[in-house]
Amino acid sequence: GAVVSQHPSWVICKSGTSVKIECRSLDFQATTMFWYRQFPKQSLMLMATSNEGSKATYEQGVEKDKFLINHASLTLSTLTVTSAHPEDSSFYICSAGTGTNVLTFGAGSRLTVL
Amino acid sequence: QKEVEQNSGPLSVPEGAIASLNCTYSDRGSQSFFWYRQYSGKSPELIMSIYSNGDKEDGRFTAQLNKASQYVSLLIRDSQPSDSATYLCAVVNSGGYQKVTFGTGTKLQVIP
Numbered sequence: 001g002a003v004v005s006q007h008p009s010w011v012i013c014k015s016g017t018s019v020k021i022e023c024r025s026l027d028f029q030a031t032t033m034f035w036y037r038q039f040p041k042q043s044l045m046l047m048a049t050s051n052e053g054s055k056a057t058y059e060q061g062v063e064k065d066k067f068l069i070n071h072a073s074l075t076l077s078t079l080t081v082t083s084a085h086p087e088d089s090s091f092y093i094c095s096a097g098t099g100t101n102v103l104t105f106g107a108g109s110r111l112t113v114l
Numbered sequence: 115q116k117e118v119e120q121n122s123g124p125l126s127v128p129e130g131a132i133a134s135l136n137c138t139y140s141d142r143g144s145q146s147f148f149w150y151r152q153y154s155g156k157s158p159e160l161i162m163s164i165y166s167n168g169d170k171e172d173g174r175f176t177a178q179l180n181k182a183s184q185y186v187s188l189l190i191r192d193s194q195p196s197d198s199a200t201y202l203c204a205v206v207n208s209g210g211y212q213k214v215t216f217g218t219g220t221k222l223q224v225i226p
Contacts, residue, residue: 006157034214043202043218044158093157102148103204103214108157 002028004096006106013084014114021079021109023094029074030096034103035067038091050077084113118205120217128225133190135220137203140184146206147179149188152219153199161201162188193224 003026013019023033031052036044048069049057056069066088068080081088089112095103117140127133135149146165150158162177164170164186170177176189186205190197200219207213 043216046214091155102160102163105157105159110155 002026002096002104004030004094004104004106006094006109008109009107010110010112012112012114015085016083018080018082019084019111021081021092021094021111023077023079023096023106025075025096028096030077031074032097033071033077034095034097035069035077035079036093036095038093038108044093047079052077081111084111086113089113118203118215118217120201120203120220122218123221124223125220126223126225127193129193129195131193133193133197133222133224135188135190135201135203135222137186137188137205137217138184139186139203139205139215141205141207141215142181142184144181144205144207147177147186148204148206149175149177149186150202150204150216151199152202158202190222193222195224195226198222198224 005024005026007022011019033050035047037047038044046059047062050069050071052071052074058064066082071077091108091110093108094106119138148163149161151161152158162175164177164179167179167181174191178187200221202219203217205215
């Protein structure tokens with residue numbers, strides 16, 4: 001089946017630094033990928049839709065200058081959390097559409113900002 | 115606001131019993147419905163998809179959809195301790211699959 005690889009699985013960084021998370025579709029091309037954020041005991045919240053070769057579409061309330069998304073190829077999307085702060089600590093998950101409205105998720109990246 | 119509502123639980127069932135998980139949604143235009151299982155600290159994985167009214171069975175899992183009542187459920191037969199996880203109901207809104215809305219999830223505990 002379709003596989004979405006996400007890296008790193010966990011990262012710890014100091015406040016004020018930037019962190020990049022990669023999301024790759026391993027055996028298919030994904031023109032669209034989605035980035036979600038999940039805080040403890042809460043549901044997944046869509047942050048943005050990443051479109052290959054064009055600008056990402058951000059959901060209301062998500063700062064596009066803080067969460068930089070790049071989708072340079074059909075198999076790779078990256079999320080960069082710039083100037084991270086402790087409140088950005090969360091579980092970030094990417095996904096890609098792999099069927100009729102079906103989403104396949106990456107393994108997720110747990111970010112801890114000290 | 116398009117919403118997906120689930121009881122947060124925990125729902126505790128003995129091993130071998132049937133677990134019943136429920137979900138209601140607000141967008142009448144929704145056409146696609148999914149159940150994802152999420153183990154603690156892990157990413158969600160797809161369990162079932164259902165698109166039309168009625169029941170859909172896959173092994174021990176049965177998804178039920180009633181669009182008139184805006185209700186979707188998941189039944190797990192012969193529950194196993196390994197089924198203990200949070201189950202997320204996901205609804206694709208009428209805006210297409212980039213508009214997937216997730217419920218907050220129901221935590222299921224299967225007691226050996």
